[in-house]
């Protein structure tokens with residue numbers, strides 16, 4: 405079969421409602437369109453970097469990165485949700501100057517694309533979050549650092565050369581939470597993004613499965629339990645250094661909306677809620693004093709809702725009612741995805757896995773390449789739709805249609 409015919413068949417299968425849910429089809433498609441890359445510059449889209457990354461990341465770490473939860477319907481929905489809208493080009497607009505710059509909480513960003521927090525990034529490349537910070541510095545991008553990062557907030561801030569945001573796991577002991585807040589604040593973080601989408605566990609099947617396939621000895625790098633399985637608990641992470649971790653869990657199932665006030669009473673950082681997906685919760689976030697929202701389902705790694713974050717964005721924007729900025733992440737793989745999210749009211753758009761693919765494949769250069777690719781695709785979408793700056797990106801560019809394969 406010719407490669408054209410093979411690709412056409414795979415696209416047909418992927419578009420079919422009967423097989424679209426089968427991960428292997430979309431994976432084969434991704435591999436099919438990916439090119440071999442000898443350097444970051446060879447990558448033509450973020451999927452080229454995904455393919456390059458998979459070649460160098462060991463199975464257990466790859467499973468950690470790529471995993472969704474349960475049957476991964478949410479993971480897939482995040483990516484496919486963007487296809488609900490087509491773009492509606494406009495002509496004879498002077499698009500000789502396109503400005504991607506934006507502002508969040510008064511801070512200038514070169515583009516609306518930011519780095520969402522990812523834990524343990526040294527599992528993909530020794531440069532880890534410091535490599536991401538250097539790329540963010542080179543490109544003027546916002547970086548959010550995970551509580552679970554492989555490097556401490558001070559090192560990453562220094563590599564970024566400007567303030568970064570700190571992602572907070574609430575923990576189950578407020579004294580520990582306060583210490584994390586103080587440390588992030590002292591490092592100069594202006595914003596804490598509190599992750600609220602995983603109050604009590606999750607079922608990352610792919611991660612567990614790929615850990616079993618990995619024949620390396622975890623004890624060479626990780627603390628392990630009596631069966632040789634890695635202890636992936638928080639207490640080995642630098643942000644918990646010097647804290648007594650006896651009985652400390654990353655999250656707590658008993659938190660309610662008054663937690664925002666508790667946080668605000670203990671920090672001068674702005675408090676952004678990461679993981680809001682319902683309009684009512686957006687209203688409650690505003691009422692309870694949150695400064696911003698990130699619509700997120702943890703990249704399909706929290707509840708298996710089957711709903712993409714892009715589909716949740718409009719109701720959250722409506723619930724926030726323009727009172728606080730609404731950002732989003734989940735499944736963003738193209739500049740056109742970013743364009744569509746901005747058109748529906750997002751202030752900025754986060755990427756998780758694509759940055760990790762770039763990092764894994766080529767370190768800092770790979771992360772920079774991811775941003776260049778997505779920013780260029782966004783710029784071209786803006787040119788085509790006659791939007792000269794991010795403020796000119798509106799719903800008038802969107803045409804609603806039944807979801808199809810991209």
Ligand SMILES: Cc1cc2nc3c(=O)[nH]c(=O)nc-3n(C[C@H](O)[C@H](O)[C@H](O)COP(=O)(O)O)c2cc1C
Nearest residue numbers: 469520521522523550599702703734735755756757
């Ligand atoms: C390997 C991995 C680790 C993550 N770690 C964190 C984390 O520590 N804290 C957090 O709030 N979100 C975490 N996330 C979620 C991301 O911040 C983000 O919401 C998600 O990756 C966006 O989806 P995308 O990967 O499809 O771009 C993680 C995601 C992945 C894939």
